[in-house]
Amino acid sequence: xxxxxxxxxxxxxxxxxxxxxxxxxxxxxxxxxxxxxxxxxxxxxxxxxxxxxxxxxxxxxxxxxxxxxxxxxxxxxxxxxxxxxxxxxxxxxxxxxxxxxxxxxxxxxxxxxxxxxxxxxxxxxxxxxxxxxxxxxxxxxxxxxxxxxxxxxxxxxxxxxxxxxxxxxxxxxxxxxxxxxxxxxxxxxxxxxxxxxxxxxxxxxxxxxxxxxxxx
Numbered sequence: 001x002x003x004x005x006x007x008x009x010x011x012x013x014x015x016x017x018x019x020x021x022x023x024x025x026x027x028x029x030x031x032x033x034x035x036x037x038x039x040x041x042x043x044x045x046x047x048x049x050x051x052x053x054x055x056x057x058x059x060x061x062x063x064x065x066x067x068x069x070x071x072x073x074x075x076x077x078x079x080x081x082x083x084x085x086x087x088x089x090x091x092x093x094x095x096x097x098x099x100x101x102x103x104x105x106x107x108x109x110x111x112x113x114x115x116x117x118x119x120x121x122x123x124x125x126x127x128x129x130x131x132x133x134x135x136x137x138x139x140x141x142x143x144x145x146x147x148x149x150x151x152x153x154x155x156x157x158x159x160x161x162x163x164x165x166x167x168x169x170x171x172x173x174x175x176x177x178x179x180x181x182x183x184x185x186x187x188x189x190x191x192x193x194x195x196x197x198x199x200x201x202x203x204x205x206x207x208x209x210x211x212x213x214x215x216x
Contacts, residue, residue, distance in 0.1 A: 013108035013210065014133075016148050016172070018158035019121050020054050020114065021180030022199070023096040023130065027051040029086025036085050037078050038065075053181050055160035057115050057140050079117050086120075092128045093179060095199030099157070100130055102203035106210050109133040113147045113156070113166070115140040145169035155209075157202065161190035175205070 020026040034047035045065045053061070058078060062071045103110040111134040114121050118137025125135065136147040144166030148156055156167035159180030167174035168191055176192035177199060178184040184195045196205060 013103070013106065013155070013213075014111060014151055014153040015103045015108055015206075016111050016113045016144075016151065016153040016156040016167075017099070017132070018114055018156075018160065018163045019112055019116055019124065021093070021159045022157060022163070022177060023093055023099075023112065024090050024124050024128065025093050026054060026086070026090050026124075029082075029088075029090035030054065032089055033078060033082050033085045036081055037074070040077070040081070041066075041074070055115065055140075055162055055181060057138075058117070079120060082117075082120050083123055087123050087127050090124055090127075092130065093199060095202060096128075097130060099199045099202040100132060102206050106206060109151075111136070111147075111151050111153060113139055113144045113151075113153075115144075115162075139166075141165045142169040148172055157199075161186055164190040164192045173209075175202070177202075 017023055031047045031051050034045045034050050038045040043065050050061050058075050059071050062074050066074050100110045110132045112121065112132045113136045116137050118135065121137045122135050125132065134151060139147055141162035142165055148170035153170065154172050155175055156163065156170065156172045157175045159177050159182065161182050164174045164176055164187060174192045175194045175196065176187035177196050178187060179198050187195050194205065196202060
């Protein structure tokens with residue numbers, strides 16, 4: 001799939017970003033929160049294993065550790081515990097701030113579309129001083145296409161095959177980084193249009209992409 005930037009109402013290029021393992025390295029905070037949840041509930045949770053498969057919704061992980069009829073309540077408990085445990089423990093991914101800045105410097109809009117609980121996603125970004133133009137949470141894989149279309153995003157950047165699927169469902173260019181659980185081959189197989197080693201390569205890619213788009 002090839003795509004050129006679509007126009008929003010302001011005529012600006014809108015680029016969407018995933019959050020976990022794309023803009024933030026959420027493994028330390030999530031690991032700590034799972035350990036705290038296990039201690040609080042007495043359940044066994046292999047936090048080391050859980051943080052190797054970040055991306056899908058929280059309930060998809062908790063069902064491995066709790067009976068199905070307890071997952072909703074455990075999700076609420078985890079989310080309530082999360083701010084005090086996970087926010088300060090979570091760093092930005094290398095190149096994250098520069099990637100957002102590159103979109104802004106190009107005259108575009110940078111948005112975050114994530115499966116993470118939206119209030120906690122906003123806390124992460126506020127703590128790290130990353131200020132996107134919009135943050136939309138609670139959306140996974142193809143569900144992300146709803147927000148991407150509403151925001152007029154023509155590029156979506158993520159680390160998971162679910163992000164690739166979301167981009168394609170929205171008709172957006174899928175830019176992938178193998179900084180999460182999916183390697184470059186998996187991302188390409190899923191249909192990523194562009195695979196960068198990490199976000200440090202994004203500003204140069206965006207400059208080249210914008211130059212080609214301007215000539216189109």
